[in-house]
Amino acid sequence: MKKLRLSIAQKLITALGVLMLLSYSLVVSVYLTKLYDTSLQKGELLAQKQSIQYIDEITQSINRSLSSLTMVRDGLLQMRTDSVQNRPYAVHLLEAVVRNNPDLIGAYTIWEPNSFDNEDASHQLTSSYDDVTGRFIPYVVRTNDGLITIPSVDYSELNEKGDYYQVAKQSKKFTLLDPYPYDLNGTEIIVTSFILPIMDENGQFLGIVGGDISLQTVQDKIRNIRPLNGHASIITSNDYYLANGAYPNLVMKPYQMWKNGGSISDYKKHFATIQYTSDRYIKGEMLRMFIPIPIQDFTWYFEMAIPKNNMLTEYYSSLWNSIIIAAITLILMSLLALLLLKKIVLENIKKVIQVTSAVAIGNERQKLDIRTNDEFETMANHFNRMVDFRKEAEHLIQHQATHDLVTGFPNRYGYTRYIETKISSDKHVALLYVDLDRFKIINETLDYTMGDLLLKQVGNRIVEVTGEFGQVYRFGGDEFVVLLDEISNLGQAAAIAAQILSVIAEPIKMRGRVFYLTASIGMSVQQEWTPESGDRLVKESDIALYVAKKQRNTYKLYSPLMNNVPTKELILENSMFEALESNQFMLHYQPKLEIGTSRIHGVEALLRWKHPEFGMVSPLEFIPIAEKTGFIILLGEWVLRTACRQVKQWELMGLDSILVSVNMSMMQFQQKNIVESIQSIITEEDVRPEQIELELTESIFMENPEHTLRILHELQELGLQLSLDDFGTGYSSLSYLQSIPIHYLKLDKSFIRGIVTDIRKQMIFKSIIVIAHNLNMMVVTEGVETAEELQIIKEHNCDLMQGYLFSPPVTPERFVELFQLVKASGE
Numbered sequence: 001m002k003k004l005r006l007s008i009a010q011k012l013i014t015a016l017g018v019l020m021l022l023s024y025s026l027v028v029s030v031y032l033t034k035l036y037d038t039s040l041q042k043g044e045l046l047a048q049k050q051s052i053q054y055i056d057e058i059t060q061s062i063n064r065s066l067s068s069l070t071m072v073r074d075g076l077l078q079m080r081t082d083s084v085q086n087r088p089y090a091v092h093l094l095e096a097v098v099r100n101n102p103d104l105i106g107a108y109t110i111w112e113p114n115s116f117d118n119e120d121a122s123h124q125l126t127s128s129y130d131d132v133t134g135r136f137i138p139y140v141v142r143t144n145d146g147l148i149t150i151p152s153v154d155y156s157e158l159n160e161k162g163d164y165y166q167v168a169k170q171s172k173k174f175t176l177l178d179p180y181p182y183d184l185n186g187t188e189i190i191v192t193s194f195i196l197p198i199m200d201e202n203g204q205f206l207g208i209v210g211g212d213i214s215l216q217t218v219q220d221k222i223r224n225i226r227p228l229n230g231h232a233s234i235i236t237s238n239d240y241y242l243a244n245g246a247y248p249n250l251v252m253k254p255y256q257m258w259k260n261g262g263s264i265s266d267y268k269k270h271f272a273t274i275q276y277t278s279d280r281y282i283k284g285e286m287l288r289m290f291i292p293i294p295i296q297d298f299t300w301y302f303e304m305a306i307p308k309n310n311m312l313t314e315y316y317s318s319l320w321n322s323i324i325i326a327a328i329t330l331i332l333m334s335l336l337a338l339l340l341l342k343k344i345v346l347e348n349i350k351k352v353i354q355v356t357s358a359v360a361i362g363n364e365r366q367k368l369d370i371r372t373n374d375e376f377e378t379m380a381n382h383f384n385r386m387v388d389f390r391k392e393a394e395h396l397i398q399h400q401a402t403h404d405l406v407t408g409f410p411n412r413y414g415y416t417r418y419i420e421t422k423i424s425s426d427k428h429v430a431l432l433y434v435d436l437d438r439f440k441i442i443n444e445t446l447d448y449t450m451g452d453l454l455l456k457q458v459g460n461r462i463v464e465v466t467g468e469f470g471q472v473y474r475f476g477g478d479e480f481v482v483l484l485d486e487i488s489n490l491g492q493a494a495a496i497a498a499q500i501l502s503v504i505a506e507p508i509k510m511r512g513r514v515f516y517l518t519a520s521i522g523m524s525v526q527q528e529w530t531p532e533s534g535d536r537l538v539k540e541s542d543i544a545l546y547v548a549k550k551q552r553n554t555y556k557l558y559s560p561l562m563n564n565v566p567t568k569e570l571i572l573e574n575s576m577f578e579a580l581e582s583n584q585f586m587l588h589y590q591p592k593l594e595i596g597t598s599r600i601h602g603v604e605a606l607l608r609w610k611h612p613e614f615g616m617v618s619p620l621e622f623i624p625i626a627e628k629t630g631f632i633i634l635l636g637e638w639v640l641r642t643a644c645r646q647v648k649q650w651e652l653m654g655l656d657s658i659l660v661s662v663n664m665s666m667m668q669f670q671q672k673n674i675v676e677s678i679q680s681i682i683t684e685e686d687v688r689p690e691q692i693e694l695e696l697t698e699s700i701f702m703e704n705p706e707h708t709l710r711i712l713h714e715l716q717e718l719g720l721q722l723s724l725d726d727f728g729t730g731y732s733s734l735s736y737l738q739s740i741p742i743h744y745l746k747l748d749k750s751f752i753r754g755i756v757t758d759i760r761k762q763m764i765f766k767s768i769i770v771i772a773h774n775l776n777m778m779v780v781t782e783g784v785e786t787a788e789e790l791q792i793i794k795e796h797n798c799d800l801m802q803g804y805l806f807s808p809p810v811t812p813e814r815f816v817e818l819f820q821l822v823k824a825s826g827e
Contacts, residue, residue: 031318032315032318032319032322035314035315035318036312036315039311039312039313039314039315040308040311040312042311043227043228043287043306043308043310043311044274044287046227046228047227047228047230047274047287047289047304047306048289050225050227050232050304051232051289051291051302051304052291054221054222054225054232054302055291055293055302058234058293058302059293061101061103062103062194062293062295064100064101065097065101065103065104065194065211065213066194066196066211066295066296068096068097068100068101068107068211069097069107069194069196069209069210069211070196071093072090072093072094072097072107072109072209073109073196073198073209075090075093076090076093076109076116076198076209077198077200077206080115080116080117080200080206085116085117085119087116087117087123087127087136087138090109090116090136090138091129091138091140091149094107094108094109094138094140094149095140095147095149097140097211098140098141098142098147098211099147101211103213103217104142104211104212104213105141105142105189105191105212105213105214105217106139106140106141106142106191106211106212107139107140107209107210107211107212108137108138108139108140108152108208108209108210108211108212109136109137109138109198109207109208109209109210110135110136110137110152110155110165110207110208110210111135111136111137111198111206111207112135112205112206112207113133113135115136115206115207116136116206116207117136119134120133120134120135120136121134122134123136128148128149128150128151129149129150129151130151131151136207137151137152137155138150138151138152139151139152141184141212150185152165153183154182154183160180161180163177163180164177164180164193164195164208164210165195165208167195168195168196168197168208168210169197169205169208171197172197172199172203172205173197173297174194174195174196174197174296174297174298175193175194175195175197176192176193176194176195176237176295176296176298177192177193177195178192178236178237178238178240178242178252179191179192179215179236179240179242179251179252180192180193182212189214189216190214190215190216190251190252191212191213191214191215192212192213192215192236192242193210193211193212193213194210194211194213194295195208195209195210196208196209196210215242215243215251215252218234218242218243219243219244219245219248219251221243222234222243222244222245223245223248224245225245225304226245227304227306228306228307228310228311229306229307229310230287230304230305230306230307230310231244231245231246231247231305232245232302232303232304232305233245233246233250233302233303233305234293234300234301234302234303235255235264235300235301235303236300237298237299237300239254239255239264240252240253240254240255241253241254241255242300246281246305247281256280258277258278258279258280258286259278259280260278261277261278267290268290268292268301274287274288274289275287275288275289275290276288276308279305279307282307284307284308284309285307285308286305286306286307286308287304287305287306287307287308287311288303288304288305289303289304289305290302290303291303291304355367355368355383356368356383367384367387368380368383368384401413402414402417404474404476406452406455406456406474407455407456407459407474409459409463409472409473409474409480410471410472410473410474411473411474411475411476412473412475412476414473415473415475415481415483415534415538416534418471418483418534419533419534419535420534422485422529422534423529424528424529424530424531425485425528425529426527426528426529427485427486427487427528427529428487428488428489428490428493428525428526428527428528429483429484429485429487429525429526429528429529429533429537430483430484430487430490430493430523430524430525430526430537431481431482431483431484431523431524431537431538431540431541432481432482432484432493432496432497432500432521432522432523432541432555433479433481433521433522433523433524433538433541433542433544433545434462434479434480434481434482434500434504434519434520434521435478435479435480435519435520435521435522435545435549436458436478436479436504436517436518436519437517437518437519437520437549437552437553438518438627438666438667439451439454439477439478439517440478442454442515450510450511453510454508454510454515454517455474455478457508457510458480458504458508458517458519459472459474459480461500461503461504461506462480462482462500462503462504464503465496465499465500465503466482466484466496466500468486469484469486469487469492469496470482470483470484470485470486470487471483471485481538481541482496482500483537484496485529490525490557493523493525494523494555494557497521497523497555498555500519500521501518501519501521501553501554501555504517504518504519505517505518505519505553514705516699518552518553519553520545520548520549520551520552520553520554520555521545521548521554521555521556522540522541522542522543522544522545522546522547522548522555522556522558523541523544523555523556523557523558524536524537524538524540524541524544524557524558525557525558540558541558543558543562543563544556544557544558544559544562546562546569547562549624549628550620550621550624552624568614569621569625571613571614572611572614572617572621572622572625573625573629575611576622576625576626576629576631576635577631579609579611580634580635580638584609584610584611584612585607585608585609585635585638586607586608586609586610587605587606587607587608587639587642587643587646587812588605588606588608588809588810588811589603589604589605589606589646589660589809589810589811589812589815590603590604590606590802590807590808590809590810591603591802591806591807591815591818591819592604592659592661592780592800592801592802593800593801593802593806594799594800595790595793595794595798595799595800595801596799598822598825599822599823600658600818600819600822601659601800602658602659602660602661602693603658603659603660603661603815604660604661604663604695604802604809605639605642605643605646605660605661605662605663606619606663606809607619607623607635607639607663608809609622623665627665627667630667632665632667632668633667633668633671636664636665636668637677637681639662639663640662640678640681640692641681641684641685643660643662643692644660644681644682644685644687644692645685646660646812647660647685647687647691647692648685648686648687649812650812650816653816655816655819657691658691658819659690659691659692659693659721660691660692660693661692661693661694661695661721661723661744662692662693662694662695663695663725664694664695664696666697666699666700669696669700669708669711674711675711675714675715675718678694678715678718678720679718682718682720688719689718689719689720690719690720690721692720692721693720693721693722693723693743693744694715694720694721694722694723695723695724695725695746696712696722696723696724696725696742697724697725697726698724698726698727709739709740712740712741712742713741716741721743721744722741722742722743722744723742723743723744723745723746723780724737724740724742724744724745724746725746726746726748727745727746727747727748727768737771737772737775737777738775742777743777743778744777744778744779744780744800745768745772745777745778745779745780746779746780746781746782746802747765747768747779747780747781747782748782748783749782749783749803751764751765751768751781752765752781752783752784752789752792752793753783755789755792755793756786756788756789756792762792762796765792765793765796766796769796769797769798773797778799778800779798779799779800780798780799780800780801780802781793781798781800781801781802781803782802782803783802783803784801784802784803784804784805784806785803785804785805786805787805789805790805
């Protein structure tokens with residue numbers, strides 16, 4: 001089948017017409033739906049309001065009437081009990097009931113023969129309300145001329161005419177009669193009666209007290225209830241119409257259900273709900289409300305019926321108006337489309353010329369925006385895709401050139417591009433050069449994928465801290481640069497640097513493992529931004545970083561005095577291999593003293609470097625360089641081997657049972673063949689494993705704790721002694737003591753600084769010793785320098801001490817002398 005192809009004019013007219021109709025129909029349908037629901041709700045509320053209002057009125061009237069009749073009955077009984085029966089006064093009570101209850105047409109009492117005052121014979125036809133029997137049967141009735149009192153009639157009849165007396169006599173209960181005709185002095189009126197039986201204290205029936213309501217009165221009131229031209233009805237307990245505001249002829253006839261409406265009993269069960277039903281007399285649906293009117297043991301029902309169409313008058317009016325407006329609008333839009341056709345076509349052609357000309361001169365931001373579903377749109381889509389492909393390719397190339405692929409941060413080239421475009425300013429500018437400590441170990445021991453994930457996490461943490469104060473760059477490897485160009489003072493930059501160190505030090509959970517990282521930061525600050533500031537900031541912060549790396553987990557602010565530091569560091573780095581070959585490295589030994597016996601328990605081997613140019617170089621200077629370059633592996637093996645040889649030499653000199661402890665760095669411990677390497681050295685030097693103690697720091701638990709625990713158990717199985725050095729200054733403190741196999745716990749010297757006068761420190765110190773002893777560990781306290789400190793740790797049952805109070809680190813020869821002196825003094 002050939003596809004129908006419409007001209008531009010046809011498409012335009014059709015599209016505008018359909019769009020207008022759909023839009024208008026949607027809006028109108030929503031509005032009409034709400035209006036429909038609102039109209040019904042208004043009708044329902046009106047029906048409920050008027051129904052409840054009338055029910056309240058009729059209920060109050062009935063209750064008032066019943067209350068008055070009850071008072072009359074009680075008064076008559078009291079008169080009988082007191083033997084003060086007064087027929088005129090009783091009539092007066094009935095007159096008061098009718099006078100005070102306008103809805104009552106009459107009130108009456110009928111007594112059994114001689115039950116009222118036992119004087120029926122003397123009252124035969126003596127008053128207007130006595131008959132030939134003399135029974136007390138007055139009926140006070142309301143007429144146009146006022147209240148009259150006449151004798152009740154038909155009460156003795158056993159047919160319907162006498163029901164008002166006979167039914168109550170038989171049931172001896174309150175009776176509510178359905179409407180019935182009553183002969184009032186020759187005039188028939190339709191009434192319904194409330195009847196109260198009069199009973200003595202023995203339950204003997206004495207008579208009745210009753211009141212009549214004229215149906216005409218009820219019908220007149222019901223006729224006036226016509227909300228939205230609807231009508232109301234009252235249905236008796238026996239399902240007869242007591243009143244009907246629309247169809248008076250139905251009064252006293254059975255209730256008529258609508259077609260398919262079921263039974264009146266089913267209808268009564270759902271009286272609490274609003275129903276929409278059909279009707280016998282009008283077309284369309286009818287709203288119905290069926291509400292009970294309880295009257296003691298009887299129930300009347302009030303029904304409100306409103307034609308549904310009467311409730312929707314406003315809705316139908318709005319519907320027709322909407323249809324007319326839609327038709328007029330469609331005609332006007334069609335005419336307008338014809339008039340604008342030429343202009344629209346020319347406008348599209350004009351767009352093509354403008355956009356193609358702009359793209360030709362390099363303005364690729366322009367878009368050919370034509371949405372006509374015809375040839376113009378097809379051409380525009382092809383053209384836009386071609387421009388987009390070209391633009392995306394250029395943006396991708398530019399982004400990859402200026403951004404890091406791992407973190408998505410701008411790279412070094414991106415930093416260069418930024419500083420080239422930055423405008424000179426007199427605001428403070430700071431640059432933080434962030435380098436992760438020992439990150440190379442993670443990449444080498446794990447894999448680079450895990451390393452990249454860690455870098456992204458670290459980078460995101462730095463971004464969160466930096467916030468709106470600057471921009472984060474990744475210069476490569478484990479180096480990040482933070483440019484702060486919105487700071488007001490140096491203190492603000494220092495605070496951000498400290499916060500960056502803090503968030504990086506927080507544990508990182510990834511793939512079921514926990515990583516602990518630290519960083520070093522070099523910082524440079526410029527008072528104003530000039531074209532040279534960008535390069536100067538990087539250079540100066542790099543120098544400051546070099547200084548910070550010696551301490552790690554800190555930040556340093558650049559100062560001109562730092563310019564000479566890298567020179568010495570570079571010399572030390574380049575001369576390490578030569579120093580190892582030419583025996584510039586040496587070991588000194590610091591004794592550990594048993595506090596209880598004053599015997600030398602062992603020594604700690606401490607590395608020293610006697611440099612030909614710088615003299616004695618502190619381990620704090622060359623150990624970080626060795627770890628950074630990886631030289632620490634060779635240096636650590638040399639230290640262990642030299643210590644083993646020294647142990648063997650002392651043993652040959654007669655110094656038995658000297659325990660020598662050797663420090664191990666985290667980088668050494670992360671080697672895959674660390675156990676085999678240590679075992680090989682001990683075997684080659686012919687040393688018993690129990691003579692060697694390996695001192696480990698808490699940092700070994702930073703990476704891969706499962707691997708660390710496995711290695712520690714393997715070393716323990718070899719017979720080596722294990723010690724946890726610098727306890728309490730690292731990352732985990734007491735949390736892992738119960739699970740690691742160590743023999744000695746070395747407390748850092750910070751534990752006893754000020755311990756002599758600080759009771760809290762003494763309590764902490766004592767608690768740690770108790771915990772260690774309970775875990776079968778011996779405790780060594782480092783840095784003991786005064787007799788008072790020694791006394792304190794002795795009182796708290798510390799096992800060993802190490803410090804200048806006894807001896808600083810000494811040469812092997814000097815240690816032999818100390819050992820012999822201690823041994824001689826002990827003997």
